Amino acid sequence: MAKLKVGVLISGRGSNMAALIKAAEAPDYPAEIACVVSNVADAAGVAIARAAGIATAVIPHKSFPDRETFDRAVSAELEKHGVGLIALAGFMRIQSPWFPDHWAGRMVNIHPSLLPAFPGLRVQQQALDAGVRVSGCTVHFVTPELDAGPIIAQAVVPVLPGDTADSLEGRIHLTEGKVEVAGLPQGATLLFSDEP
Ligand code: GRF
Numbered sequence: 001m002a003k004l005k006v007g008v009l010i011s012g013r014g015s016n017m018a019a020l021i022k023a024a025e026a027p028d029y030p031a032e033i034a035c036v037v038s039n040v041a042d043a044a045g046v047a048i049a050r051a052a053g054i055a056t057a058v059i060p061h062k063s064f065p066d067r068e069t070f071d072r073a074v075s076a077e078l079e080k081h082g083v084g085l086i087a088l089a090g091f092m093r094i095q096s097p098w099f100p101d102h103w104a105g106r107m108v109n110i111h112p113s114l115l116p117a118f119p120g121l122r123v124q125q126q127a128l129d130a131g132v133r134v135s136g137c138t139v140h141f142v143t144p145e146l147d148a149g150p151i152i153a154q155a156v157v158p159v160l161p162g163d164t165a166d167s168l169e170g171r172i173h174l175t176e177g178k179v180e181v182a183g184l185p186q187g188a189t190l191l192f193s194d195e196p
Contacts, residue, residue: 004188005034007083009074009091014045016089016110019177020184021052030185035081037074039093055081061093068096075102085188088142089180100144107142108187110180112172114154115140119147124165124172133159135168137176139183141190152190153183 006024008017017036024033036049039061049056057077064070070093078086088109100107111119115138118126127135136156143149155175159168 001030003032004030004084005082006031006085006087006184007034007078007081008036008049008087008089010036010038010043010045010049010089011040011092012043012045012090014043014048014089015173016176016180017045017087018048018052019181020087020089021049021054023181030188031085034083035078037077039070039074039091045090066096067094068098071096071099075099085184085191086142087180087184094146097144100142103142105141105191108139108152108184109142109147109149110176110183111138111140111147112169112176114138114156115147115151122165124168127159127168128163128165135159135172137172137179139179139187141187150190152187153179155179 008020010017021033023029024031033054035055037057037059038046039059041058041060046056046058059073059077061070064073084106086103086107113123113127114136134156136154138151139153140151141149157172157175
């Protein structure tokens with residue numbers, strides 16, 4: 001069976017992207033990483049993707065007059081590679097409404113909390129401030145509302161006494177790659193069943 005072509009969007013270190021690239025090297029993984037697009041030229045993930053032989057494009061958002069023009073350029077790059085599913089993996093750009101509309105049901109994100117708790121930024125501090133005893137990470141479909149789309153996969157991570165935002169972030173980060181790798185095929189299944 002033909003593999004699902006995945007395009008990964010990044011802005012930074014790219015460890016979730018790296019986990020996907022590694023998983024996709026297995027012959028029985030149902031997805032292949034068709035391309036990686038970064039809006040940040042010196043993002044560490046760009047070098048990782050290049051070293052893995054993945055088609056990589058840098059599209060700096062600052063070169064575009066507005067969000068939608070940038071989004072359309074990113075979209076065109078993904079379509080050039082026949083991408084059927086986008087994985088946002090630390091992509092730090094708020095998108096114009098056009099983008100999630102155009103890719104509705106065909107875009108997933110990983111977020112470092114148990115959504116719907118703690119969307120947005122300063123996620124770990126939100127968790128500490130709320131006094132929760134567990135947090136975790138979530139793979140979900142992307143909709144126009146930030147961090148609010150249908151949930152595909154989650155993992156629970158304990159909040160330990162004395163945790164800081166950094167220590168909690170580090171512990172959650174250790175689980176994220178696994179959830180991303182497991183969540184992507186689940187998302188693809190939902191995608192093909194047409195019922196995200
Ligand atoms: C992760 O914490 C992810 O949950 C969030 O951005 C971070 C990306 O990390 N959306 P990395 O670039 O994959 O290492």
